Amino acid sequence: MVDIEKNIKHNEYASLEGMLFKLREVEHIKSHSSEWKLRLQFVQTHMIFVASSGRGWLTIDGQFTEMRQGSVYVCTPGQLIEAAAHSFDERGFYHMRFDIIEDDGSSIDSMQVIKRNSTFPVKGEVIVSSLVSVNALCKSICQCLQDEDRLKRFRGQILFQEVLHTILQDALLVQGNDSEAALEYVKGYIEQHYQQELTIDHLAKVAGISTRHFMRLFKKRYGCSAIDYLAIYRIKEAQQLMRTSGQNRLRDIARHVGYHDDIYFRRKFKQVSGMPPAAFMKISRKKIVAYHFPNIGQLITLQINPFAAPADHPWTDYYKRKYQMDSVLPLSSNQSIKREEIRLAEPDFIIGIDILVPAGEQAMLQEIAPAFFVPWLENDWRTHLRLIAQFLDKSTASEVWLEKYDRKALFVREQIKHAFKDESLLILRITGDRLHVLGNRSIGTVFYDDLHVVPARGVDRINPDQQVTSDQLADFDADRFLLIVDEDALSQSTWRTLMNSELWRGLKAVKNSRVDFLPSYPWVEYTAFTHDLMLDEALKLWRNRA
Template identity: 45%
Template sequence: MQMHNNEIKSEHFDHLDHMNFRLINVSYTSGPATEWLLRKHFIETYMLLFVASGQGWLKIDGSFIELKAGGLYVGFPGQLIEANVHSLDERGVYHMNFDVMYAMEQEGETALDIMKQLLRNEVNGEVTSSSPVAVGVICQMIYHHTLKKDGLQRYYGQIRFQELLYTMFYDGAYAEKTDLTSPIEHVKAYMEQNYAKRLTIEELAIVARMSPRHFMRLFKKRYGCSPVDYLTFYRIKQAQILMRNDHSHRLKDVASYVGYQDETYFRRKFKQISGIPPAAFIRNSKQKIAAVHSVSIGILLALQIIPCAAPASHPWTYYYRRKYETDKVMPLAEGETIWLEQLRLVKPDYIITAGTESDTLQSKLHSIAPVCDLPWGKGDWREHLRYVASFLDRSDIAEVWLQRYEEKAMIIKNQLADFIRKDSLVVLKVYGEELQMLGPRSIASVFYVDMQMEGPEGIETYWERGTVTMKELCVLNVERILLIVGDDETSRQTWVDVRKSEEWLELLAVQKGRMDILLSSVLLDYTAFTHELMLDEILKLWQDRP
């Protein structure tokens, strides 16, 4: 949930005093083998569709809209709607129907008229959302409470639905006020759809409807790199996907496919971004490397390696299969006997562990393939990356990745306003019935080490202990909070109890609206790849924010 204290004035919001919103129903669909379909029909109520994961399409009155993960979409009564979403993961897709009543319709304007005004007249297409993660958390809570048998709990689901509407109205008005983010994101999507074509800054600036100089400045501010650098990186990433999944393509054809007619230039750019020449990348991609421990996944991904096998219980197992367009990953079962047999069937060239396996298990693993046993208790995530890279003879790749990470972190740190970096920050995780305090030896190192933010005085005690109580949190002078809520039922209920407590509401960060929530599933591991993901989240969280 994101709380805002910026005042956004609009005469349209005055109509909210006379409007009532009622959630009729909400459905939730998730799972890697699941597809969500909405048959073609004329809708009689308002519709909200939040695609937390997956991809697909939506047709509104015959107009085709490409759905994307994190997208929030609205439908109005009387429209002809049809949709399909696939490639889902555990975050899924939420579909809601709701009614709107307007007490002043007799004066000429209907509820439909006002809704279109509140949503910036976007009757077809995506509704602006500043934080898809926050929207996902709210949708999750709405669905959770509407299933309850207790009428009071279902009523609380209606309250959370009002919160979702507030977030939607606010984000739309804020985007209209700033008029910056939407055009730049539109150009980014345009680049990703047309990366194989010859694109110029002048053409992209026209798409953004601004001058080339202004466009380049805003793009770098938004994404931490120039449009040309982003396009190059995206093209090479697409080339890697192609080369990883099909080794029969000629290099000249791969270069042409991703937008490079000059093979020599493509080779140079490929090595610059990947750290190794294309031929070495193809050779490496033929190796089969298994990740026995979950943290090994984030290390291997930074080294441009898709594990041939990884724990099925870890959310990344499906995340990287979707993200990297490969079906060559063996999800390892939880039972040791079963997953050892799975590894024997896969016949990996190498196995990566994290120093937590017993001597007996290590011996069994060594009988299958050479094992890199990462000394998990020593060093930071950078040293872990270098350790595995050295074992796999991919140190060049690791150093290029680290250099790019440091450059990106420096750009983002410089973009953050001074008062944000000077705020005392705590990174909390709601796990079970506990409030855990994340410190520098966790994903929170992005903030405390790379962004050079500081925690409140005395926070080191709680870093060492790992947990904090609400009373202890009240004693700390917390000016900004980043919260990560666990996916399990107990964690979600603990968060509900925490956010309703008087101690929580009295926290300075909460009162000033400086509290943000992040999705827990893929951001918690202390690895190279999760740190890069968190850098991207920082820009979404705090760019142009108070």
């Protein structure tokens, strides 16, 4: 049985009075720096990553996370960490290492050595309420610690306590109460012990909550029961084994993920995946080409890892890390070379987009393998998915996925409605020297149609490319901004100019600190995968925030 008092940490914040914090190292990676990397390692100290700008990723004990501007990430001793970041502006990116010394206060002899088995109350991602404040503190810390004056260096340690206070305060705001911390622990517990026999009673005891209360809280927070989450996780692990280990017998895979009844495993697999395991294994062995960028996300939604995909897609590395797609054949951006690469690969199917492939090229690709080019302009993203599924004989799987998406959207809508109330939202993308308001055929579909967020006044829901000037931003009178800035130098320069202007600082959303950020990819793609991912991001950004 799990030691609840030790592992759940219901009163973690109360233990802060017995903790002393010592900043050991701070690294500020600035705009002129090349890509920063942290090699795979078991960390010996606590770490904090402050994503003030740029793009990056982080793996913690094998779990992949795309680092987002405006978030802080806390890692603790003993975790297996790997990280990378790039595309910084002048705000840069901060990496800090610190130690914890614990003192129970009983006597001077009670002072302990550096604490390796962390009791720090926060782990993982924390979305800070004021990135400007945290960034200013980090900048001051760097200046103080580099100073020869000992008092200045001492001042740097004091400012580090302010950073920790801000992180803990924002984490506490989201956590809300002890039960939510317990639920997060149980969710991780399920993922670590999914091969074992887990019951609701056992999981409730792990959480330290009564069974009935646990069932209600888990479903309220995650949109499904704990047992349903266990089944989904088991089937996901089974699918990964089927993709990467084709020689394993079905019954062996079932046993590995915790099912000892073959008939029950097949029934759960079909319920979660929309197809029997044998059919999934068959389609997993097919070599399917994602000819264009959006096709990657469409195929992954149908539980198909593409055999080949464009090599120069800015989000390809994300897919590879998150979905173990290391063996995907990279395709050239040159059309004739790309066609020859596909021909030599001898694929089973090719999936593309009609308006992006000339009729002559479509005909040549059809000679290589059966090909389907999604009729793009006349259909929405749901129809795109259904048409691809129909072509690949996976219609049931697409309908199961869409039903889950609609349930998830309803769940997220309920979770964030108190944050938005009747506030209006403007989704703005900066690309080059132009400003684009996203509405139709974009993530605006998720917010305005699925989550029922009020669009700002003047958002054109029909025009897929509504360009505006900075002078027109005030006319939208938006209560909130969701901002996407492309990574190229011109886009970043445009953003810096806008950010430093009186016009920007005078906007209602800016004055009220109602501006949130997303990285440039994959949000700009109009696919089922993007929209499902956006629901998760909406939860991270606005759950329990008013």
